[in-house]
Amino acid sequence: MKNSDIATVFENIADLLDLKGDNKFKIRAYARAAQVIHHLPEEMELMHEEGKDFQDITGIGDAIAKKSMEMITTGKLKFYEDLKAEFPKGIINLLDIPGIGPKTAYRLATELNVGSVDQLEKAIKDGRVASLERMGEKTAANILHSIEVFRRKDRRIPLGEALPIVEEMLNSLRHIAGVQNLMPAGSLRRFKETVGDIDLMGTADDPESVIQAFVKLPQVREVLSQGPTKASVILPKGLQADLRMVEHEDFGSLLQHFTGSKEHNVALRTRSQKQGLSLSEYGITDIKTGKVEKFADEESFYRFLGLQYIPPEIREDMGEIALAEKNAIPRLIEIGDIKGDLHIHTVSSDGNDTLEDMARAAKALGYQYLAITDHSSGRNITADKKIERLTGQIAEIKRLNQSIPGIYLLNGVEVDIRADGSLDLPDEVLTELDIVVASVHSSFLQDRATMTNRIIGAIKNPHVDIIAHPTTRKIGEREPADVDLEAVFRAAAANGKALEINAMPDRLDLKDLHAYRARELGVMLAICTDSHATWHLNMMRFGVGVARRAWCQHKDILNTLPLKDMLEFLKRRPAG
DNA sequence: GCCGTTTTCGGCCCGACTGTTTTCAGTCG
Numbered sequence: 001m002k003n004s005d006i007a008t009v010f011e012n013i014a015d016l017l018d019l020k021g022d023n024k025f026k027i028r029a030y031a032r033a034a035q036v037i038h039h040l041p042e043e044m045e046l047m048h049e050e051g052k053d054f055q056d057i058t059g060i061g062d063a064i065a066k067k068s069m070e071m072i073t074t075g076k077l078k079f080y081e082d083l084k085a086e087f088p089k090g091i092i093n094l095l096d097i098p099g100i101g102p103k104t105a106y107r108l109a110t111e112l113n114v115g116s117v118d119q120l121e122k123a124i125k126d127g128r129v130a131s132l133e134r135m136g137e138k139t140a141a142n143i144l145h146s147i148e149v150f151r152r153k154d155r156r157i158p159l160g161e162a163l164p165i166v167e168e169m170l171n172s173l174r175h176i177a178g179v180q181n182l183m184p185a186g187s188l189r190r191f192k193e194t195v196g197d198i199d200l201m202g203t204a205d206d207p208e209s210v211i212q213a214f215v216k217l218p219q220v221r222e223v224l225s226q227g228p229t230k231a232s233v234i235l236p237k238g239l240q241a242d243l244r245m246v247e248h249e250d251f252g253s254l255l256q257h258f259t260g261s262k263e264h265n266v267a268l269r270t271r272s273q274k275q276g277l278s279l280s281e282y283g284i285t286d287i288k289t290g291k292v293e294k295f296a297d298e299e300s301f302y303r304f305l306g307l308q309y310i311p312p313e314i315r316e317d318m319g320e321i322a323l324a325e326k327n328a329i330p331r332l333i334e335i336g337d338i339k340g341d342l343h344i345h346t347v348s349s350d351g352n353d354t355l356e357d358m359a360r361a362a363k364a365l366g367y368q369y370l371a372i373t374d375h376s377s378g379r380n381i382t383a384d385k386k387i388e389r390l391t392g393q394i395a396e397i398k399r400l401n402q403s404i405p406g407i408y409l410l411n412g413v414e415v416d417i418r419a420d421g422s423l424d425l426p427d428e429v430l431t432e433l434d435i436v437v438a439s440v441h442s443s444f445l446q447d448r449a450t451m452t453n454r455i456i457g458a459i460k461n462p463h464v465d466i467i468a469h470p471t472t473r474k475i476g477e478r479e480p481a482d483v484d485l486e487a488v489f490r491a492a493a494a495n496g497k498a499l500e501i502n503a504m505p506d507r508l509d510l511k512d513l514h515a516y517r518a519r520e521l522g523v524m525l526a527i528c529t530d531s532h533a534t535w536h537l538n539m540m541r542f543g544v545g546v547a548r549r550a551w552c553q554h555k556d557i558l559n560t561l562p563l564k565d566m567l568e569f570l571k572r573r574p575a576g
Numbered sequence: 577g578c579c580g581t582t583t584t585c586g587g588c589c590c591g592a593c594t595g596t597t598t599t600c601a602g603t604c605g
Contacts, residue, residue, distance in 0.1 A: 025588055029577035061578045099594095101603050138595065257590095262605070269589040274581080280590055 001071045003037050003044055009071065009080055010034035010064070015092055016083050018102035033064045035263055039318055041517040046486055048072050090115035099146045107132065121147055156194035157239050158475050160505020160542055163188060165235055166198055169217050176213055178205030181251050185258035190312045191545030193475060193508050198241035199258045207245030214243045250282060252295035256302075257281035263317035264310075271321060272305060313548040332548045333527075335541050337560045340369035343414065343437050343468055343500065343528035344537070348389055349374035352533040355393070355409075359400055361534035363407040368563040371410040372397060373437045376424040387429055394432070408563055410434040410570075414468060419443035421457040423464075430463035434570055437500070437528075439468035444481050452484040456491045462574050466526050466558075467492065469502040469509040477506070485514055489521045496572070498526040498558045501550075503543025504536070515550035525550075526558040 014030035017023075036059040037044065044054065054065035071077050087109065093116055094105040108114040111132060112123050121144065123129050130140040170182050179202065183189070186199035204210045208228045215223045215231050224232040229245045246254050257265065258281070269279045278285040283294040284304060295301040302309050307324040311332055314320045323329045345351035346358055353361075355372060362370040372393060376386055390413065397409045412435040416424035419442055423430070430436050438458040446454065458464050470488060471480035492499050499518055502509045507530070510518060515525060527543035529536050547557060554560050561569060 023577080026577045028588075032578080059578075063577055099603070103602060134596065134601085136596070142594085258605090260605090266589055273589070278590075282591090 001045065001075060003040050006044060006068055006071050007034040007038040009077060010037065010067075012092060013080055013083060015095055015102065016087060019087060019091065019106045021102075021106075029059075029061075030064070032059045035317075036060065037068075039316065039513070041513055041520060043486065044068055045072050088113070088115045093117060094120060097143065097146050097150050099143055117147060117150070156196050157237055158194055158505050159188065159192065159545075160539070161237065162195045162198060162239060165219055165239070166200070166241070169214075169219055169241075170200070172217060173202075173210060173213055176204070176210055179210060180204060180248060181255075182210075183255070185255055186260060189259050190261065190315060191542075191549060193505075193511060193546070195239075198235070198239060200241060200243040201251070201255050201258060202243065202245050203248040203251050204245060210245055211243065249294045249296050252297040252299075252301045253283045254281050256295075256298050259298075259312050259315065261316050264315035264320070267317040267321055268305070275305075277305070311548065313545060314551060316549075330551070330553050333544060333552045333554055333557055333560070335544045337554050337557070338367070338527065338540055338544065339562055340367045340371070340559050340566065341529055341531065341537060341540065342371040342410075342412070342435060342466060342526050342559050343373050343502075344370065344531040345374050345414075346372060348393060350532060355396055356400060356404070357534055358531070358537075359404055359407055359409055361537055363404065365537060365540075367407060369408040369410055369566060371412040371435045371437070373412040373414040373435070375441075376413055376415040386425065390429065390433070412437060414439060415464075416441050417454055417458045419446070419454070421454040423458065423461060427461075427463055430461075431574060435466070436464050436573075437466045437468045438464045439470075439500075440472050440481065444472055444478065446481070448482045448484060451481050452487055455483060455488050459488070459491045459495050459497050464497060465570065465573070466498045466500055466528075468500040468528065468530065469507050470499050471509050471511075471514070473507065473509050473511075475506050475508065480509070485517070489518045489523050492518070492524075493522045496524070498524040501525055501527045501543045501546050503527055503529045503539045503541075503546075505539060505542045508542060508546050510546070510550075512546050512549035515546055515552065519550055519552055519556050524558050525552060525556055528559070 010030050011034040014027050014034065017027045017030065036057060040057070047054070048069065054060050054068055055062065067077055067079060091105055091109040094100050094108060094114070095102065097117065108120060112128055114120045114123050124140045124144045129135060129143065130137050166184055166188060173179065174182055182200070182202040184198060185201050187195045188198055202210060211226065211228065211231050215226050215233055219235050220233045221236060222234040224234060230242065232240060232242045235241055244254070272279050272284070276287050278287050283292045285292045293304060295304070299309050302324065307321065308327045308329050310320050310324050310329060313332070320329060341362060344358055346353060346355045348355070351374070359370060374393070394411050397411050401409055411433045413425065413433055414437045415430065417438050417440050418424055423438060440454065455467060455470065459467060471483060472478065473480035499510060501515055518525060525547065527540065527547055529539045529543065531537050
């Protein structure tokens with residue numbers, strides 16, 4: 001069983017125990033364990049093989065370790081099967097409806113025999129829900145509305161779509177006189193790959209004027225609510241955005257609170273309680289004296305707790321608080337550390353811009369180098385022309401390297417790893433190039449062993465430098481390939497090959513947790529945009545966001561190397 | 577069920593909102 005399956009079982013156990021009215025701290029322990037397992041960088045199956053003790057994981061004790069083991073060895077859990085049998089079938093589905101918690105779900109299932117969302121809708125419409133004790137017309141109507149919202153609920157929006165909209169809005173609002181702070185909080189600020197809704201926070205001399213401008217922005221499709229300090233609106237794609245204007249002296253506490261993650265904040269509060277402090281969005285209260293400390297910025301908030309400042313991207317309760325106590329949070333990679341892009345396309349394959357355009361755009365970003373890595377096959381490249389194309393590219397790069405000073409172009413290719421594991425170009429061609437990026441673009445549905453061997457085969461080819469978008473996923477479009485990433489990571493580390501963090505917002509591949517694990521295993525990572533147009537080069541920051549969420553430093557990322565070291569690195573390739 | 581700088585028992589995160597109450601339970605973020 002995969003970690004995600006195990007985590008789901010514990011989540012469901014927490015829900016079922018909640019339905020039962022069991023001890024709430026026991027319930028929290030299961031829910032917490034589910035969270036922890038969901039965020040584990042390594043599969044528990046593998047940890048088991050390696051003889052690691054699950055109880056060393058914070059949040060997992062004797063009971064949950066044993067239950068996890070049972071699931072890994074037998075594929076199921078008797079405790080869970082027995083527990084499920086105590087309830088009407090489908091009761092857990094009711095908990096997906098906003099506004100329905102365990103108490104309500106249990107009553108609906110037992111008193112009205114409701115076991116699905118459809119049945120619930122019927123029960124509301126024929127008046128049975130409103131007739132229950134401590135329920136009424138209003139509650140029933142609210143649940144019905146929640147069902148409607150649930151049914152048409154759009155999936156989470158990719159960060160790459162949400163962030164530009166938000167930035168555009170904030171930039172217009174920043175021009176209003178008296179605005180002091182204005183920024184996103186929530187998962188957007190933490191650079192999660194998708195966002196549910198958008199939290200914006202600000203301070204201003206005249207907060208109401210900012211609210212009024214906010215609801216009139218051209219991006220706003222619908223105003224849900226509007227008050228003197230807070231407004232909620234609907235943006236394109238059904239995205240909800242809340243703007244909250246607060247007192248200047250409270251900004252740090254509120255920003256910290258609304259940035260989350262929830263898990264990070266819970267861990268912070270638990271820790272603070274032991275110091276006699278109570279945390280809330282309004283500040284830090286000394287429990288004995290009742291004195292409330294306020295914070296205008298986050299730095300002073302963390303400092304007051306005796307903690308180093310924690311970057312938003314790693315506020316996930318993955319050990320960052322313990323490190324902050326020791327002042328040991330590393331300096332995470334920043335966009336300014338990136339010295340070049342190692343994966344881009346031009347009109348020679350399926351790109352929109354010429355080699356020269358791409359070179360000048362990269363130079364404008366301050367890069368020292370740019371690798372030209374058009375596809376080995378596909379659009380614009382017939383099988384008999386692919387070697388001829390490369391010969392032409394080599395000549396043009398030689399010319400441009402003389403005519404455009406300040407940026408060094410690398411002769412490269414993105415070579416297909418074919419279904420049978422062979423590369424789309426012969427070794428004697430690859431050896432003529434400065435850099436070779438290899439990737440899968442076909443037969444995405446191969447079984448795990450075949451796909452894993454296919455990728456590891458490419459890693460072992462001495463001419464290959466980087467494996468691009470290792471899982472081939474596209475967010476909301478294509479599931480990741482079934483591949484044993486742990487094996488791929490170990491092979492990459494052993495062979496000194498880099499794996500890509502593809503920075504395009506619809507890919508972000510490797511994703512945060514995978515990159516985290518790869519880094520742990522000593523794999524060199526390369527953040528590349530896979531640009532198909534000049535403006536795509538700006539997507540680098542999304543890849544940097546993933547790398548920061550993976551706790552990557554300067555030294556973990558290949559393309560932080562200055563040109564001289566990069567050329568040195570590439571020299572290890574076998575000469576022709 | 578988990579955990580330990582008030583350790584092996586006795587604790588366990590905080591505040592707002594809503595609806596249905598007349599002092600609060602349930603749900604959410």
